[in-house]
Amino acid sequence: MRPTDRATARRQLDQRLNRISDAEALARPPRGWIKAIREALGLTTAQLGRRLGVSQPRVVAIEKAEREGAITLASLERAAHALDCRLVYALVPRRPLEDMVRERAELRARQHLESASHSMALEAQGVGSADEQEQFERLVQRLLERAGSDLWEEGE
Structure with a gap:
């Protein structure tokens, strides 16, 4: 997928x-x-079992699997259908995806600039804070423009 896409x-x-x-x-x-x-x-569990085409003990097992988080989506779908319900499946991020990507780009930019800043300081070529902020913003923008899987690599 292209970065703009x-x-x-x-x-x-x-x-x-x-x-x-209200995801909660x-x-x-x-x-x-x-x-x-x-x-x-x-x-009753027996009545739901008849609707599902399974035994009453199997319904109890299905309910237990859901409670424990071990049920499959296929089983949930069948149970939803038997209960005349729709299964709605979603992963709901805790914050906007755009924010997550921007935060990651900022972290990567900070890491990159800290490494470069350290090298430049050793060579007595320090950069002023205004220039450093400008470099930071440019790097963040560049990372956002091509934001791909490399943004999420660890330790680079």
């Missing part, structure tokens, strides 16, 4: 994810969505 994709995802204003409201209930909805509808 990647930046556009980030902005579009940020816009879509902003619509999920979507957090799995302590006993799991399947059990919460089944009980709210008044279905």
Whole structure:
């Protein structure tokens, strides 16, 4: 993917994810969505089992797997269908993707400039703080313009 396409994709995802204003409201209930909805509808595990085409003990196992975070998406999808629900699956970043990429670019720029600054200081070629800030901003912008997987490499 080209860097400009990647930046556009980030902005579009940020816009879509902003619509999920309260991600905590979507957090799995302590006993799991399947059990919460089944009980709210008044279905027994045996009745849900018939809808799923599985045994009653298997429904208990499915609910337990969801509660423990060990359920597969395919099983969740089947359970959702049996409960006349839609499965909504999303990874919701804790902050905007644009912010995450900018912070990473700033970190990488700082690392690069600290290394260069140290070398220049050893050669008595120090740079003033205004020039240093300008270099920092230019480097951040350059990193953002080509922001790819190399931005996330560690220790370079």
